Amino acid sequence: MTGQVFRNGAGGRIDRTVPLSFTFDGKNYQGFQGDTLASALLANGVRVVGRSFKYHRPRGILGAGFEEPNALVQLGDGARTEPNTQATRVELFDGLTATSQNRWPSLQFDISAINGLFHRLLPAGFYYKTFMAPANLWMTYEKIIRRAAGMGRAPTQMDPDIYARRFAHCNVLVIGGGPAGVSAALAAGQSGARVILAEDNPQLSVSETELADMDNVTVLTRTMAAAYYDHNTLILSERIADHKPAPAPFETRQRMWKVRAQQVVLATGALERPLVFPNNDRPGVMLASAAQCYAADFAVRAGNQAVVFTNNDSAYGAARDMKAAGIDIAAIIDTRPEISDSTRELATNTKVLTGHAIIDVASGRGGATRGVTLKAIHPDTGAPKGSPIDIACDVVAMSGGWNPTIHLFSQSKGKIKYDGARAAFVPGQSFQQERSIGAANGTFDHEACIIEGHNAGAAAARDVGFDAPDARTSPSGIPPAAQPLWSAPTGAKRFVDFQNDVTADDIGLAYREGYQSVEHLKRYTTLGMGTDQGRTSNVNGLAIMADHRRLDIPEVGTTTFRPPFSPITLGGIAGWHTGQNFEATRQSAMSAWHEAQGATFSNAGLWRRPEYYPRTGMTPAEAVHHEARHVREKVGVVDVSTLGKIDVQGRDALEFLSRVYINNLTKLPVGKCRYGVMLREDGFVFDDGTITRLAEMRFLVTTTTTHAGPVMTHLEYLAQVQWPELDVHLLSVSEDWAGIAIAGPNSRTLLSQLFQDVDFANEAFPFMGYRETNAGGVPVRLFRISFSGEHAYELNVPADYGLNFWTALLETGADLDVIPYGTEAMNILRIEKGHVTGAELNGRVTADDLGFAGMMSKLKPFVGQVLARRDALTAKGRRQLVGLVPADGETPIPAGAQILADPDAPPPEFTPAAILGEVTSNCYSPALGHPIGLGLVEDGSDRHGDTLYAHSPITSETVAITLTNPVFVDPAGGRLHG
């Protein structure tokens, strides 16, 4: 059984040999290949497809494409479900499931429809007025309103599909595959220009084999131009697999194109306007062009008996096509007192009532249209007069004229202008390299569209240097079709915006309450704020407001069109940047080894760093403590490849570094390292690291892992922009060199065994010394520096050899009990030594706060020196670095705790003034056998020995702490220097 009682046996662009089954609200229906969901529903006689947003009135299909405000459906279920799709743009496939939105509990019986009975309680601005105070009640109301409004449901599972992104360049980009667009693409293509033609429908409106044969022309169907940005950048959303039940394995679902075009031709067509009259939202009332499209393209009769209601000529063609499809045209009602003979000829054998208007639409079962009432209208005022006439019908095909689709033109910053003759906004002056043609330009004649397209395509190609075909002359004297605006002056609910339930009376109310500018009108009434962005409502709404204000439409103005033209999926925007591809991952040369050992990882910027290596029989914390203890007792190796490394060369390299570090570097000889600190221009500490003089005019400086990029940018800015006279060259070599720190009492013996040509004796290779050697021809850089406070070295080798040296160290050091350690143990070791990291270098500390005042050279100027002298940066009461130990010697110090003087004070989150400082780092110290921490405390340097309280607002713990020197282990430095 077909059940497609409104489908004709012949005609249309559908393939009747491929029947398709689908469900709507759980009921089974059938359609054909080539149907949209909307055409298939109409073929099956489904009239009510949704409920309106505010009044929950039953609604039917209004349009046949982008303009559709009513037929929004939820597609599919599970992870692939998609809300708010326009049934008029959904291609039917076998097994499609769709459910209506905006109804609760069901489409036929909707509790909220009672809103309609009490509509006087829900005027424009209702939400603002009612829920203004108390403000927090809105939170409660909002949930109920949203549920009743039924905005569709977002999927809650991971999106299973693949989305791609593509960048493209072309000479001429044509948007729209109608007669004008195809003609433009042909002319540009014939010139040899690289052309992209994008069309939202599954096929172009005309079959054009010449276009398909051109290698320089790319035709993208099922592709919606969503946005027009600066410098002729356009975003196209291509739907590759949306017309299938699911993408094939590894098939991309959608592709987002970012196209940079030298020239753009906009052939985006026009959309029909509804007429505004009482009860014009009954299911069965639709745009004349939609009824025509369903009849001609899908062989679907929108109903059995139609009344055509128009104020212009275009609906006569629609009536003719509807009639050809077998719909009985009961009458054409024309608001104009007179029509031309040629127009009347189009309606031969059809009853035409000029100077009349529909004053009501009667509804039958389920709310669907069952007839209309008309009256003659006064030719000047439009006021109904005389006695009413009733006509039975189940379809009202209305036409209020046409709006050129100027959204992309407006996004391109082109100036739109109002064309009184066409009663529409049309493109004015272009802002970018762009041409609007065809119906999008207000040209509605078919032949004229083709010629306009040809000429625009050729001119665009010619503008970018191609030899394009000659311009054709337009048959002169085609007058613009007169399409006045019309709306019924009074009556029951006259809908302007169907999706947001805005009526003509709401606009009147907004006018009376002073919301008269278009932007106020929009926010107050929500006119044009739906997903259709007011495609069918804006101009009618403006016209009604203009009428109230006794202004012309251009004086009222229009709201701004913003991208996207029609909704696009978040999946498409994200592209392949999801899951582990959300951003790039940086791996050191030893990453795979860490992973094979079962290390856990944490992120530092884009880097993944091993936290610790699990040990059988140990908890994670015990394994970490084991690693830290082992370094102090024996020796450990840690991957420090992630540190930023910058090679600084040039005759003025020393001068340059002297200007950017606070330290005095003039006495730094070749073969020595120094710990260095740099400030930002505003005087706060920026970063720390080491400076090693590799040669007279060559230095290697290191940065913290997370600041590697910003430090490089800072240095390049100074070198290139502010001090171009300095001969200095900077090169980031962070990824060229793998870094390994070897720390612990046995480190010297271990390295001596591995590099036998290097003298590791204290005199030959002292603390802060630097040596170069090679192993089997591989250059090796050795630095005697220490982050842990132990006797330690850092080794740099070309990254390709990092893993070889890592494993060689572990193998050679097996007798010395070498173990690998991770960032957790490294963090414990540096807290024990009072070394600062990102937790302390938080952008709000000065060098003095961290105890670096002595490092600041007074003999030379450096970046940040002057502003670091500002009062607030030198005043008493600044927070200074201190060590923290629990007063009872055992209670862990809560992470991130606030430091207070009075443990019984009200919670610090309510008394910020009571906060003396904060805990920046905390851990259990295996070396000391108790918890320790670092913190920043007001005048902390003077408070060593004081007892204060660490209060965590998160865990509500309060722990008594004693302030100490921040260096817990080996404050004299014997281990370092020994």
Added chain:
Amino acid sequence: MLHIACPWCGLRAQSEFTYANDGTLIRPDLSNDSIDDHYNYVYARDPRRGIQDEMWRHSAGCGQFLKVRRDTLTHEIHATGAPQDDLDVPKDDRS
């Protein structure tokens, strides 16, 4: 998305560049220890509705800084050059 002509690499997409700073800033001389002068260099900005000079960096390209004369109203780019270049007309209307 802007189309920016890198003086060394040619016309490239904005996504290859990073905005860096006001293009007219001159750091106080090293011998200048006036807090006010440094304060103005670090904080005081004079953003324009119209044509202004900006410093950008071809961060995902050659890494070089470049001066960009851009209209903040229309996003039109009138000229680009090396940081020390004097750009062609139309001039930044600041001086």
